[in-house]
């Protein structure tokens with residue numbers, strides 16, 4: 248392929264203690280946590296709103312904050328849920344602590360909390376590169392309508408979900424273990440649904456511990472008539488209330504694809520948009536409860552379950568995870584079942600946990616990079632442990648730990664490998680984390 252060389256000078260428009268890349272569940276919490284510890288924090292986000300998969304992907308509900316009625320993800324994440332509920336934008340389902348939400352109020356709630364924490368927001372800004380000196384990131388480069396800009400910081404947190412910053416900085420990634428990635432799925436919101444019908448009402452509240460929340464009667468009918476209906480590949484279906492009468496978020500489309508390959512993601516996203524309308528028509532034509540339904544919204548981006556994960560100082564294994572191994576440097580927890588969706592077909596492997604698992608600090612850092620932490624779904628875990636930790640409450644929990652750790656390391660002038668674990672854990676406990 249023909250190559251071109253570009254060299255340009257880029258203005259450094261801000262200097263911070265901590266720069267967080269990605270404003271999804273993990274990045275938002277990481278930024279708030281670091282700012283509340285006294286760090287000067289910038290948050291870079293490619294969209295014009297926060298929330299990541301919850302808002303750009305319409306992924307609902309937010310799972311799992313409690314287990315057997317006990318809080319497993321506390322502190323800033325749980326405070327956010329409280330604020331959202333107060334605004335009329337969230338509904339906590341017990342006993343699992345799954346949270347159904349209104350995506351627009353979710354965006355507003357995150358924006359307010361970020362502003363209150365004094366975070367400098369670089370929205371509509373795409374992370375495109377970084378500069379390095381002896382393994383340490385010096386600046387990140389972002390692209391927006393101002394052109395190319397750089398932000399410097401002592402500490403960086405990669406919360407892009409896809410480990411974009413870590414990949415740009417040359418961090419080693421997890422091998423793919425020969426298994427294909429979990430499929431992509433575009434969520435959509437249907438209006439005009441009979442949400443008071445027993446079938447939809449039961450399916451749209453994710454409140455059962457130890458059970459898959461898919462809508463079994465519709466699933467069985469679809470599987471039985473898939474060919475006759477011309478049904479595209481599907482999963483679930485899962486329905487979730489958006490807190491508005493007649494509206495449900497639908498998780499049903501799926502296709503194989505790699506979201507870190509631009510052309511493949513484009514192909515998959517186009518196909519999934521077609522499937523959204525096909526599936527809405529199938530629901531409308533075949534199920535009484537959906538007779539008057541219409542597509543009220545398609546998620547701005549196709550939902551991404553799995554891409555890159557770093558090879559950290561420690562990689563969480565499935566054995567450690569399911570046995571709830573308690574690490575000395577535990578900084579967060581996870582209570583969602585291990586949930587692996589087949590790349591092709593509508594099947595899924597679900598392993599329910601006997602007790603909530605633990606997450607070590609060492610899974611958020613690479614051995615090679617002194618001022619980089621990751622938060623959210625690109626942490627260091629094997630495929631099975633990841634398949635539980637990828638949910639939003641768990642991502643928020645690792646965001647909280649990464650934010651506090653980054654602020655502490657910046658203040659002490661130490662590397663992330665030299666973090667004072669006792670100080671970190673004691674601060675996390677003080678702010679409400681369950682570790």
Ligand SMILES: Cc1cc2nc3c(=O)[nH]c(=O)nc-3n(C[C@H](O)[C@H](O)[C@H](O)COP(=O)(O)OP(=O)(O)OC[C@H]3O[C@@H](n4cnc5c(N)ncnc54)[C@H](O)[C@@H]3O)c2cc1C
Pocket residue numbers: 268269270271272273274291292293294297298299300301303304306307308309310311372373374375406407408409411431432433498549550551552622623624625637638639640642
């Ligand atoms: C179909 C599907 C169903 C799911 N079901 C559930 C469920 O029921 N419950 C649940 O809790 N979780 C569920 N999940 C998982 C969950 O949504 C994600 O794993 C979680 O949101 C990951 O959080 P994160 O903060 O790590 O990343 P993300 O939510 O992906 O956030 C990353 C943020 O970084 C930004 N970003 C990315 N790259 C760049 C860049 N280069 N420059 C600037 N910004 C960038 C993105 O715009 C985004 O805002 C589901 C996911 C999918 C796809």
